[in-house]
Every structure is written in structure tokens, then in C-alpha cells.
Amino acid sequence: MVQPGRLDDPLRYDAPVDPATVVIFGATGDLTRRKLVPALFRLAYERRLPAGFAVVGVSRTAMSDEAFRERMRGAVEEFLEDSPFDAELWADFARGLFYVSGDVHDTNLYSRLKQKLEEVDRERQTAGNVLFYLSTQPSHYAPAARGLGGAGLQAGEGWRRLVVEKPFGHDGPSAAALNRELREVFSEDEIYRIDHYLGKETVQNILAFRFGNGIFEPLWNRRYVSHVQITAAESIGVEGRGAYYQEAGALRDMIQNHLLQVMATMAMEPPAAYEADAVRDERAKLLRAIRVWTPAEAAENAVAGQYGPARIGGADVAGFRQEPGVDPAARTDTYAAVTLEVDNWRWAGVPFYIRSGKRMPKRVTDVAIQFNRAPLAMFEAGAGRVQESYPNLLVLRIQPEEGISLRFFSKQPGSGMRLRPVTMDFNYGTSFGTRSPSAYETLLMDALQGDATLYTRQDMVEASWAVVSPVLAHWAEAQFEFPNYAAGTWGPEASDQMLARRGHTWRVP
Amino acid sequence: MLDASRVLRELDSLWRTTGKQESGGVLRACAMTMLVAGGDCDEAAETLADLTREHPSRLVLIAERPGAGEPSARANVQCWMPFGRRQQICSEQIEMEAEQLGELLPAVRGVLVPDLPVVLWCRDLALAGRAEFHELAALAGKVIVDTAGLADAAEAWAVLAKFDSGRAVVADLAWTRLTRWRETVQQAFRSEACREKLSAVEQVQLKWAGAGMPSTVAYLAGWLRWLAPRAELDLACIDARMPAKGFGRIRELRLSGPDLEVRLRRPEGIGVAIEIEGLAARMMFPRLDQSALLREELSVFGRDEHFEQALERSRAA
Ligand SMILES: NC(=O)c1ccc[n+]([C@@H]2O[C@H](COP(=O)([O-])OP(=O)(O)OC[C@H]3O[C@@H](n4cnc5c(N)ncnc54)[C@H](OP(=O)(O)O)[C@@H]3O)[C@@H](O)[C@H]2O)c1
Numbered sequence: 001m002v003q004p005g006r007l008d009d010p011l012r013y014d015a016p017v018d019p020a021t022v023v024i025f026g027a028t029g030d031l032t033r034r035k036l037v038p039a040l041f042r043l044a045y046e047r048r049l050p051a052g053f054a055v056v057g058v059s060r061t062a063m064s065d066e067a068f069r070e071r072m073r074g075a076v077e078e079f080l081e082d083s084p085f086d087a088e089l090w091a092d093f094a095r096g097l098f099y100v101s102g103d104v105h106d107t108n109l110y111s112r113l114k115q116k117l118e119e120v121d122r123e124r125q126t127a128g129n130v131l132f133y134l135s136t137q138p139s140h141y142a143p144a145a146r147g148l149g150g151a152g153l154q155a156g157e158g159w160r161r162l163v164v165e166k167p168f169g170h171d172g173p174s175a176a177a178l179n180r181e182l183r184e185v186f187s188e189d190e191i192y193r194i195d196h197y198l199g200k201e202t203v204q205n206i207l208a209f210r211f212g213n214g215i216f217e218p219l220w221n222r223r224y225v226s227h228v229q230i231t232a233a234e235s236i237g238v239e240g241r242g243a244y245y246q247e248a249g250a251l252r253d254m255i256q257n258h259l260l261q262v263m264a265t266m267a268m269e270p271p272a273a274y275e276a277d278a279v280r281d282e283r284a285k286l287l288r289a290i291r292v293w294t295p296a297e298a299a300e301n302a303v304a305g306q307y308g309p310a311r312i313g314g315a316d317v318a319g320f321r322q323e324p325g326v327d328p329a330a331r332t333d334t335y336a337a338v339t340l341e342v343d344n345w346r347w348a349g350v351p352f353y354i355r356s357g358k359r360m361p362k363r364v365t366d367v368a369i370q371f372n373r374a375p376l377a378m379f380e381a382g383a384g385r386v387q388e389s390y391p392n393l394l395v396l397r398i399q400p401e402e403g404i405s406l407r408f409f410s411k412q413p414g415s416g417m418r419l420r421p422v423t424m425d426f427n428y429g430t431s432f433g434t435r436s437p438s439a440y441e442t443l444l445m446d447a448l449q450g451d452a453t454l455y456t457r458q459d460m461v462e463a464s465w466a467v468v469s470p471v472l473a474h475w476a477e478a479q480f481e482f483p484n485y486a487a488g489t490w491g492p493e494a495s496d497q498m499l500a501r502r503g504h505t506w507r508v509p
Numbered sequence: 510m511l512d513a514s515r516v517l518r519e520l521d522s523l524w525r526t527t528g529k530q531e532s533g534g535v536l537r538a539c540a541m542t543m544l545v546a547g548g549d550c551d552e553a554a555e556t557l558a559d560l561t562r563e564h565p566s567r568l569v570l571i572a573e574r575p576g577a578g579e580p581s582a583r584a585n586v587q588c589w590m591p592f593g594r595r596q597q598i599c600s601e602q603i604e605m606e607a608e609q610l611g612e613l614l615p616a617v618r619g620v621l622v623p624d625l626p627v628v629l630w631c632r633d634l635a636l637a638g639r640a641e642f643h644e645l646a647a648l649a650g651k652v653i654v655d656t657a658g659l660a661d662a663a664e665a666w667a668v669l670a671k672f673d674s675g676r677a678v679v680a681d682l683a684w685t686r687l688t689r690w691r692e693t694v695q696q697a698f699r700s701e702a703c704r705e706k707l708s709a710v711e712q713v714q715l716k717w718a719g720a721g722m723p724s725t726v727a728y729l730a731g732w733l734r735w736l737a738p739r740a741e742l743d744l745a746c747i748d749a750r751m752p753a754k755g756f757g758r759i760r761e762l763r764l765s766g767p768d769l770e771v772r773l774r775r776p777e778g779i780g781v782a783i784e785i786e787g788l789a790a791r792m793m794f795p796r797l798d799q800s801a802l803l804r805e806e807l808s809v810f811g812r813d814e815h816f817e818q819a820l821e822r823s824r825a826a
Pocket of ligand 1: 025026027028029030031032058059060061102103104105134135136137138140165166167
């Protein structure tokens with residue numbers, strides 16, 4: 001008689017991962033090359049993958065298994081982070097890589113895939129478990145799911161799961177339609193909608209910070225918080241992805257998904273347990289509590305921007321409309337800022353300002369919580385109302401220098417009671433000099449273990465589309481004077497005015 | 510007398526100069542105080558150098574040397590550039606030396622980093638018999654020893670018994686060496702079907718190399734007793750020769766029952782052959798060095814139930 005629970009020792013090793021095959025649609029694509037296969041190899045390197053493991057790549061380019069292995073080897077050598085490439089381990093890993101070519105719209109592809117999966121299952125002992133990963137154009141998600149269903153691949157001896165990349169729809173109705181199509185083949189608990197921001201260690205750390213400590217949560221509400229600013233800035237432009245980006249824009253590409261998820265993590269109520277549905281219920285509740293603007297309110301509470309050409313550091317930088325593949329009259333928002341309000345007891349009346357843009361002065365993602373001022377400025381008899389200009393600020397830095405800092409006042413050295421703002425800094429690197437797993441390692445591992453905590457659920461997707469829809473609708477009709485900010489600046493003036501109307505200013509991150 | 514304040518001032522000025530020299534600035538990293546007592550200090554510092562990245566600490570190396578004269582201390586700062594960053598990360602190291610351990614205790618107390626965990630790595634088991642060592646151990650929340658070098662488990666239990674009354678959690682690297690064996694057993698029983706058959710395990714066999722019954726083997730036996738309380742446990746040394754350092758002594762582990770056969774074999778080198786119901790797979794067990802063992806042990810905070818259960822059962826056997 002063995003005590004099964006005693007086999008697991010979470011202090012020292014992970015829960016077991018079922019043997020499985022990962023089928024990647026879009027196997028020759030950019031994401032597979034840069035992120036997915038390097039992440040899987042890294043997991044193998046750390047001995048976190050089961051012995052019975054295989055990857056089957058699918059895309060149109062004709063290729064043998066061997067050629068696919070060679071190609072992936074190049075990708076891993078180029079993109080593996082923080083560890084040397086180990087040729088012996090690669091050889092072992094590569095034996096589990098296979099390839100099937102075909103078009104997602106072609107039903108024959110799925111019968112070939114089925115046959116391949118049967119062979120792979122026998123050879124690699126993957127117990128019939130299959131994780132399908134859709135890393136191809138969004139317009140292929142539904143045809144791929146249909147194809148899998150048509151060939152009966154959605155069910156089998158083991159479990160079946162479907163990971164869907166972003167974007168999940170381009171507005172509310174298309175997200176709902178996509179969901180209906182996927183749900184005809186897979187059930188909700190088999191669908192894993194990826195939002196790689198949730199896989200970032202520092203986003204998960206927001207939960208640890210809030211719910212692992214007793215001292216912050218009491219301040220985390222409208223009584224103490226003046227407002228919240230969420231920033232995701234990139235210094236680069238569209239880097240050859242202009243054609244894709246011009247259809248999306250910053251509001252769809254960053255705010256609707258990633259930043260609303262970050263906001264939900266920062267603002268949600270404590271879940272009763274750290275379990276997939278408990279956590280996701282709270283995130284979903286928060287997203288549903290965000291007020292959906294009327295058309296007039298949407299005009300007031302959102303700003304679109306697009307960068308124009310500039311000279312940065314002695315070099316000419318193209319404006320968005322001059323980027324390759326971009327329509328010279330494109331109306332795309334390369335910058336978006338919105339003001340949101342949450343209608344619940346905790347947050348009523350606290351504005352949440354979210355902004356994201358390309359070609360900003362630097363790359364940074366953070367969440368800043370600005371607290372109310374001390375009720376009385378007793379040290380400020382004279383001039384220089386310093387306490388007013390520098391209220392307490394708690395910044396959760398997500399990238400690149402992950403950490404947390406708190407700004408508060410301290411007495412300046414010398415006679416008299418003059419105050420000066422100072423910051424107290426916790427840098428992730430100070431306590432953990434080691435590498436953190438990449439978001440894709442975390443998320444792939446979770447999907448293999450059947451843990452959906454960090455994946456988005458359909459109700460969350462719907463709620464976040466509902467939040468941005470009025471803004472999208474307003475922008476579809478609006479007249480823009482684009483470009484309205486120069487590359488290398490913090491965005492259009494209208495964005496500053498949006499905050500000024502509520503008596504606030506954007507911080508410089 | 511050795512003055513802790515002087516050592517801390519020295520550290521402080523080192524930080525200032527390091528900060529000035531580095532254009533990108535330095536990040537001072539510290540998550541605990543790591544005390545090291547016994548054995549060769551240089552060797553210990555080298556072992557720990559690999560670890561400072563994951564477990565940055567104020568490292569305090571405590572050495573006893575006959576003829577050392579007046580107690581003395583030296584401070585220095587160790588820096589490294591993490592992959593893909595521009596800022597160096599630095600941690601600090603203090604070496605202390607005296608003829609008698611007891612002479613260093615006040616200074617050690619003075620240089621502990623306030624409010625952060627203290628870990629003591631005891632590299633010489635003979636220290637366990639001395640009163641002043643126990644004063645040192647009392648400063649730590651966790652004491653790490655390694656009994657794997659002792660010829661027999663009984664000696665290991667005698668050493669560990671000396672720590673019993675202390676408030677620190679004691680960890681033994683001889684136990685840490687078993688993690689991958691235990692993990693492989695868990696993985697062998699990963700499938701649901703296999704887990705169901707667990708209750709049918711009737712016999713457990715454990716074979717090792719090197720004469721005597723080392724603590725590592727005894728721990729694994731203890732853990733197996735906890736895992737399968739009713740199974741019959743069969744222990745055998747199958748090769749009196751001692752394997753090369755770092756490769757471990759366990760050769761085979763077999764769990765069987767009427768409807769089940771799981772066998773892990775490690776004939777030589779770094780490969781482990783796993784057979785479950787006739788299906789074979791291979792796994793790598795690379796050489797384990799002390800850095801790897803410490804790395805794991807330092808990430809385990811608080812009590813470790815599996816270790817305690819295994820220890821209790823191996824002592825009782
Ligand atoms: N790249 C990123 O950093 C990133 C980040 C987040 C999310 N995403 C999302 O991830 C997905 C993939 O992005 P990506 O950048 O990797 O795209 P990509 O480089 O354009 O790759 C597309 C892949 O799909 C295959 N493909 C195209 N048409 C096909 C068809 N009709 N049938 C079968 N296969 C077909 C292509 O290979 P063949 O030409 O050989 O068929 C290629 O392997 C997208 O949904 C994207 O939004 C990407």
C-alpha cells in the first residue's frame with residue numbers, strides 16, 4: 001500500500017506532467033522560432049518535461065522531420081536565453097520533433113496529422129494526450145479548430161487542449177463568433193487563451209505582493225488611493241510588422257488584452273484560494289465592474305495618437321505612415337490612452353489611466369498607485385508646496401527593471417523642517433540574482449499541467465472588449481490629425497489634457 | 510577584540526568605491542546571512558560563488574586556525590554582470606579567523622544582516638560536539654550539514670542527535686542528493702493508471718554500491734517506508750567498491766506488486782534507466798556537486814516534512 005500524496009514534494013520538485021504531444025500550427029512562424037520551441041527546449045533542459053514528449057509542427061512549407069529539426073535547432077541556438085546550447089541534450093530533444101505540412105483549410109491535412117499523431121504516440125509514448133497550439137494567423141484559428149473536429153482529433157484516448165494566441169477577435173462580436181466556432185469543437189475548460197502578460201513573473205508578483213502581505217491591502221482602496229496609472233511604452237516602432245499592426249493599433253494590441261489583465265490583477269478582490277477558477281472569477285468580476293462609457297464619455301476619456309518622423313540621437317526615424325507596408329494615410333493608433341472607472345465599493349471614483357505607445361522615449365511597463373496627500377501639510381509654512389507635488393507613490397515595475405518602489409517624504413539634512421521626496425526601492429535583482437522563467441515557459445508548463453489560472457476565460461475576453469468597444473466606435477468616426485506626436489516623446493498633448501481635466505498629470509516613468 | 514562595527518565600516522567604504530568605479534552603478538544584493546564554519550575557507554567560497562546569483566547573501570566565512578594570533582576579519586565585495594543587463598550585481602563577503610571559534614562569536618553576532626534569514630553551513634561535523642558551535646548554530650534559522658561522507662548511517666544519526674534541541678531546522682545534503690531519485694519515482698507513477706496501482710506495491714528493493722550503509726541509502730529507505738508502509742523492504746549492498754565522487758551510491762530501486770513493476774537502475778555514469786511495466790526510458794542524472802545541493806537546500810524554507818518523516822523512520826530502523 002503506497003500513499004500517493006507522499007510522492008509529491010512541492011518544496012523540491014514540480015507536480016508530474018503528463019506525457020503529451022504539442023502540435024504547433026504555424027511551425028515555421030516567428031513566434032514558434034523565437035519563443036515556443038526555445039521555451040520547450042529550456043523546459044527540457046531543466047528536466048521539467050516528461051519522458052514521453054513530442055512536438056509536431058504544422059504549416060504549409062513542405063519539409064521532412066529532419067529538415068524541421070535542423071530549422072528548430074537554428075532557432076534554439078539563436079534564441080535560447082541565459083543558458084548555453086547543449087548539443088547532446090538537443091539531439092535527445094530533437095528526436096521528439098516531427099513535422100506535417102499542409103494548409104489549415106485542407107481537410108486532408110487533418111487525416112495526415114491524425115496518422116502522424118498515432119505514429120508519434122506509439123514511438124514516444126505520449127499516452128494520447130495532445131496540446132494543440134494555434135500560432136498562425138488569427139483568421140486560421142476557426143478553420144483549424146473545425147479541421148481538428150472534422151477529423152475527430154478533438155477527442156481521443158488522453159486529454160485534448162487548445163491554446164489560442166492573441167488576438168482573440170478584433171472586437172466584441174468577432175471575439176464572440178470565434179468563441180462560438182471554437183466551442184463547437186472544444187469545451188471551455190479545454191480552451192487556453194494566452195495572454196503572455198499574465199505569464200510574466202512580475203505580473204504574478206503583484207498577487208504575491210498584495211495577498212502575501214498584510215500591510216498593503218488595507219490601503220488598497222478609494223479612501224487612500226487618488227488614482228492609478230498603468231504604462232506600457234516601447235521605444236521601438238513596428239519593426240517590419242507594420243502591415244499587421246496597422247489593422248490592430250495600440251488599444252487592441254496592448255490595452256484590450258494585456259493592460260486590462262494587469263489592471264484586473266492589480267485591482268481585483270482577493271480570491272478565496274489560488275485556484276484557476278477562483279482567481280479568474282475575481283479578475284472577470286473586476287473587468288465587468290469597469291464602467292462602459294457612453295459615446296460622449298468615450299470621446300472625453302480616450303486619446304489616440306500616431307507618431308510622426310523625428311531625429312533621434314543623430315538618426316532620422318521614420319514616422320508610422322512611412323514604415324514599410326503601412327498605408328500612407330493609415331488611421332492606426334500607435335498610441336492610446338484611456339481613463340477608466342471601476343464601479344464597485346473599493347474603487348468608486350478612482351480613475352485608472354492606461355496608456356500604451358510605440359516610439360516612446362524608453363521601454364517600460366509599470367503600474368503606479370498614487371495615494372492621497374497627507375490631510376495636513378504641517379511642515380509647509382513657507383513656499384514650495386513640495387508635499388502637494390509629490391504625493392506618496394507605489395510603483396510596481398513590470399519591465400525592464402522588475403521591482404517595487406515607494407516614494408515618501410523625508411527630512412532634508414540640516415536645520416529646519418524641509419522635506420524632500422525619496423524612494424525606497426526593492427529590485428527583483430537584489431533578492432533574486434537568478435533568471436526567471438520566460439512567460440512562455442510558465443504558460444506552456446501550465447497548459448501541460450492543465451492549470452488555467454494564468455489563461456483568460458471567455459467571460460474575461462468579452463468584458464474587456466465591452467470596455468474598449470465605445471472607444472473603438474468613437475475612433476472609427478473621429479477625425480484625427482495624425483501624426484500628433486513625434487517619435488521619442490511621451491505621446492500627444494491631448495493625453496496630458498485628459499488627465500489635467502481631473503487634476504492629474506502623467507508621471508514620467 | 511574583533512569589532513563588528515569596524516568590519517561593517519570597511520564594507521561600507523568598499524561599497525562606496527565599487528559604486529564609483531562602475532559606470533552603470535551596482536546593485537547591492539542580499540537576501541540572507543550565510544555563515545560558513547569549518548573546513549577550507551577558499552574551497553567554501555568557491556562553492557558558494559556559483560550560488561550568490563540565486564541566493565545573494567552576506568557571506569561570513571568563519572575559520573579556526575591554530576597560531577592565527579589575534580582574531581581578524583577581512584571584508585570584500587563580489588560583483589557579477591547578469592546576462593543581458595548593464596548593471597552589476599554585487600554581494601559581500603567577510604572572512605574571519607581566530608584560534609578559537611568562541612573568540613569570533615561576538616563579531617559574528619554583530620555582522621548579521623538585520624531582519625533577514627540566517628543560514629549556517631557546517632562543513633566539519635566534528636564541530637557538532639562543541640558548545641561554542643551550538644552558540645553559533647543558535648544564531649541560524651537553518652543549519653546545513655552533510656553526513657554522506659560518514660561511513661555509516663549510525664554515525665550520521667549520532668551527529669544529528671546533537672542538533673535536536675536547537676531551534677534551527679537541520680538539513681542534510683545527504684538527503685538533498687535523493688531529490689532526483691524521489692522525483693523519478695514520482696514521475697514513474699505519474700499516470701493515473703499507475704497511481705491506482707500504487708496501493709498494490711508489496712515489495713521494495715534498494716541496492717547500492719560501497720560497503721556499509723550510508724545515510725543517503727538509509728534516508729531513501731526511510732522515505733520508502735513512509736511511502737509504502739506495508740511493503741516489504743529489501744536492502745542490499747551489491748558492490749563493495751566505492752563509486753567515484755559525485756556519482757552517488759544508489760544503484761537500483763524497484764517497486765513491485767502483483768500487477769506492477771517499476772525499476773530504476775543506474776549502472777554507471779550519469780544515465781538512469783527507467784522501466785515501467787516493461788516500457789523503458791532513460792534519464793540523465795548529471796554529477797551533483799556541493800553548489801547544486803546547496804542551491805536546492807537554500808530554496809527550502811522552514812520545516813521539511815518529507816525529510817523529517819524519512820529521518821524518523823531511518824533512525825527507528
Ligand atoms: N511574433 C510574436 O512575437 C507574437 C507575439 C504575440 C502573439 N503572436 C501571435 O501568434 C500568432 C503567430 O504569429 P507569428 O508572428 O509567428 O506569425 P508568422 O511569423 O506570420 O507565422 C505564421 C505561420 O503560419 C503558417 N501558415 C500561414 N498560412 C497557413 C495556412 N494557410 N495553413 C497552414 N499554415 C499556415 C506559416 O507557415 P507557412 O507559410 O509555411 O504555411 C507560419 O508558420 C499570431 O496569431 C500572432 O498574433 C505573435
